[in-house]
Amino acid sequence: MDSQNTKNIPGPDTISTYTLKNGVTVLNFSNFNSHSIYMIGILNGSGVLDPSGKTGLAHFTANLLSRGTKNLSFSDFHSQLENAGANLVFSCGTQHAWFRGKALAEDVELLFRLTSDGLQNPSFNQEYVERLRTQLIAGLTIRDQDTSEVASLLLNQHLFPNHPYGQPIDGHIETIQSITRSDIAQFHEQFYSPENMIIVVAGAVDGEEIRDLSDKYFSTWKKDTAVLPKSQLIPPALTNIVRKHKFLEGKSQVDLLMGCFSPTRTSPDYLPVFIGNNILGQFGLMGRIGKVVRSKSGLAYYASSNVSSWSDVGTWNFSAGVNPENMEKAVDLIRKEIKKFVESNVTDQELNNSKSHLIGRIPMALESNAGLANSILTMQRFELGLDYYQKYAVQIDSITANQILSASQKYLHPDHLVITSAGPGEEII
Amino acid sequence: MNSLVKKHVLENGLTILTKEIHHASLISHWVWYRVGSRNEVAGKTGVSHWVEHMQFKGTQKYPINVLDAAISKVGGFWNAMTYLDWTTYYETLPADKASIAIDLEADRMVNSVFDQKETELERTVIISEREGNENEPMFRLSEATRSAAFDQHPYRQQVIGEMQDLRSISRDDLYNHYQQHYTPENAVLAIAGDFNTEDLIKELTQKYADIPVRGKPPHNKITPEITISKSDQITVEGPGDTVYVQISYRAPKATDDDFFVLMVLDSLLTGPASLSMFGGGSISNKTSRLYKKLVENNLSVNISGGLQATIDPFLYDILAIISPEKDVQLIIKTITEEIDRIQNNSVSQVEINRAIKQAKALFAYGSESITNQAFWMGYSSMFADHTWFDTYIDNLEKITKGRILSAAQKYLDPNHRIIGIYRPLQKENK
Numbered sequence: 001m002d003s004q005n006t007k008n009i010p011g012p013d014t015i016s017t018y019t020l021k022n023g024v025t026v027l028n029f030s031n032f033n034s035h036s037i038y039m040i041g042i043l044n045g046s047g048v049l050d051p052s053g054k055t056g057l058a059h060f061t062a063n064l065l066s067r068g069t070k071n072l073s074f075s076d077f078h079s080q081l082e083n084a085g086a087n088l089v090f091s092c093g094t095q096h097a098w099f100r101g102k103a104l105a106e107d108v109e110l111l112f113r114l115t116s117d118g119l120q121n122p123s124f125n126q127e128y129v130e131r132l133r134t135q136l137i138a139g140l141t142i143r144d145q146d147t148s149e150v151a152s153l154l155l156n157q158h159l160f161p162n163h164p165y166g167q168p169i170d171g172h173i174e175t176i177q178s179i180t181r182s183d184i185a186q187f188h189e190q191f192y193s194p195e196n197m198i199i200v201v202a203g204a205v206d207g208e209e210i211r212d213l214s215d216k217y218f219s220t221w222k223k224d225t226a227v228l229p230k231s232q233l234i235p236p237a238l239t240n241i242v243r244k245h246k247f248l249e250g251k252s253q254v255d256l257l258m259g260c261f262s263p264t265r266t267s268p269d270y271l272p273v274f275i276g277n278n279i280l281g282q283f284g285l286m287g288r289i290g291k292v293v294r295s296k297s298g299l300a301y302y303a304s305s306n307v308s309s310w311s312d313v314g315t316w317n318f319s320a321g322v323n324p325e326n327m328e329k330a331v332d333l334i335r336k337e338i339k340k341f342v343e344s345n346v347t348d349q350e351l352n353n354s355k356s357h358l359i360g361r362i363p364m365a366l367e368s369n370a371g372l373a374n375s376i377l378t379m380q381r382f383e384l385g386l387d388y389y390q391k392y393a394v395q396i397d398s399i400t401a402n403q404i405l406s407a408s409q410k411y412l413h414p415d416h417l418v419i420t421s422a423g424p425g426e427e428i429i
Numbered sequence: 430m431n432s433l434v435k436k437h438v439l440e441n442g443l444t445i446l447t448k449e450i451h452h453a454s455l456i457s458h459w460v461w462y463r464v465g466s467r468n469e470v471a472g473k474t475g476v477s478h479w480v481e482h483m484q485f486k487g488t489q490k491y492p493i494n495v496l497d498a499a500i501s502k503v504g505g506f507w508n509a510m511t512y513l514d515w516t517t518y519y520e521t522l523p524a525d526k527a528s529i530a531i532d533l534e535a536d537r538m539v540n541s542v543f544d545q546k547e548t549e550l551e552r553t554v555i556i557s558e559r560e561g562n563e564n565e566p567m568f569r570l571s572e573a574t575r576s577a578a579f580d581q582h583p584y585r586q587q588v589i590g591e592m593q594d595l596r597s598i599s600r601d602d603l604y605n606h607y608q609q610h611y612t613p614e615n616a617v618l619a620i621a622g623d624f625n626t627e628d629l630i631k632e633l634t635q636k637y638a639d640i641p642v643r644g645k646p647p648h649n650k651i652t653p654e655i656t657i658s659k660s661d662q663i664t665v666e667g668p669g670d671t672v673y674v675q676i677s678y679r680a681p682k683a684t685d686d687d688f689f690v691l692m693v694l695d696s697l698l699t700g701p702a703s704l705s706m707f708g709g710g711s712i713s714n715k716t717s718r719l720y721k722k723l724v725e726n727n728l729s730v731n732i733s734g735g736l737q738a739t740i741d742p743f744l745y746d747i748l749a750i751i752s753p754e755k756d757v758q759l760i761i762k763t764i765t766e767e768i769d770r771i772q773n774n775s776v777s778q779v780e781i782n783r784a785i786k787q788a789k790a791l792f793a794y795g796s797e798s799i800t801n802q803a804f805w806m807g808y809s810s811m812f813a814d815h816t817w818f819d820t821y822i823d824n825l826e827k828i829t830k831g832r833i834l835s836a837a838q839k840y841l842d843p844n845h846r847i848i849g850i851y852r853p854l855q856k857e858n859k
Contacts, residue, residue, distance in 0.1 A: 078715040085790025250668030252560035284497035298550035301558035360504015
């Protein structure tokens, strides 16, 4: 096993951590090799909080935070950002509301001030509610014609029936049409809160300055009334094949997705499955699946697998873009690879290659301020310990082929999958 | 940014550009070939891109399975891109593994196998790639608009190629194209990262110096098209419920002083954009002139611009995404009127200075990664030389109101442009 390249790996000695009295945790990693800074943060306000019939409300709310505040008009807000060559985006995921900003180091205070203002004082001006509604509906119209997006929507719908994760974060055209300004203001009032909020800054700025800015812009935010999301029971894993296809006219290619659950981010099964997935559908030109579907059969431009894991569940997805005539062939090939994968150990060579790959790529993932900030956020968010990436090589290296097989068998089965597709071909609903 | 770049030319003509950066133990290694869709002829469109795919199919020394794992198993990432004027192959990997990338790229400069069976397997992969593109309305619109904006020049073709050509190109077509263009004198090798230049040059010389000169590739007579010869409006129909409008003007080539002026013009009209194809960060465009006129007035839902650095004059595109009930002609009129205002001297120095500050910020964001720094050295060598990027900010800072006015009048001429409109097919016709 190659030794890990440890230059610049953030850890407890180099990450400054600061907690405000209202519950905001601020982490900073100084990187003076660049002239810029990157800021990322999460807080309460995710899509799982969408009320029934208002799917997309959390997403709508987050997107309005940068469209004018009680202190700054839309135009002033964006003039200040764009005049400085800075960027700030508020968004929403299944687990959190998010913000991400980038600026030259000299403009770090601007990012703090506008982030704070957007989160705490949005104006939800009716004019911008309506303009954003039009933009969101246009985006949904495009999404609903996108073969890859439609296959993904179908997959989540059938993997998470009657659960918020089965609903699209950005909503449906009819739900976006029904959301009022009052719904948005109420959502913000009810859910946005400094409690459990995390801010991470990486770049050419020192910890003391970040501490001062955090105090200045976030310490006065008090909100004891905010409602935190209740965890909802994840539906049981599938015990059969669910097959769905959405016909989209005028398309040349079918996007195919197959999926099941994967371990949570903190599960002992996570790393074995993560490495196993690398072997199955990532390594080199997309692992075993890429080799079989693309290189040996010439069926697809892309064919790969991916594991995404959160605090309460994860998903294991297999995807390919294929000519409609080859769709069933691609499904069969992928299922055969899955069968093979859960019936026997990966080879020593495969395991060693993937381990070297995953360990060796860490310096690249941590090269940019964005990469550094995202990694620190992952460690904090999932309580992995701030030395997680410093110990990463040892942890990866300790995983055995037996552990991969045993962990994968818990989640992956060739006959227990949701299989969705969108594009040409007869609809299966 | 490139002030630390060192240039070295081997006897066989291979240009090597190096830049030492020591903040992380990484290197990024790029080999650029001066061949892209610009070098293709009718009937063989897409051949450059297909050759790029075949370069991943192995050599005697690195058979396909070995090649696949060589970079990945040390944690590196690697890929390739084909564009109008160039094809490039890159690897970013731990610095102590640099020799793998050097050996692999030197080998596949001359020794790729182009196996017949692999050629046929890749044919369906590339057709699948094209079919994936065809699923996108913007691809269909771009293909039609670009084709109308050039009479003869190869820039009129998409890099992926025409479907009928993808069905007919043979293994020998691909191999001949490879042999003609993959030569040391037609290539630039750019490396940035944690190395000692002297030692690195020794290693590169050892690997590349014996690759024979093959003579310059045959020169297709490519006549630049300085203007769009007409004003035309074309309509593409397809599935969906969204309208797209693309207005294409002729842009100056990258080595023309006006290119930098057009960059600022684009920033004023549709917001700042980086020329980098390799990330680094972006800046929103919500205070740009056309965003204010179109999006803030509820005419379109989005607006963007597109300008590429190219050998010959290419296109400057303005793209608007529109809800189907909106008046497309009103949007075109609004864009035209805003350009007209610039042509009539409405630009202030403050506005120009703001565009320059934004360009500097994008420049700083793009400098964070070693991969991006190596990208820029090679990329700028494809249409100029590496000093093009070195003087990029200086050139922007020289731009005056007078030059903006003059370039707007020269390039953004309503009598020489193509307006492409993508309209959803009427439901009853489906």
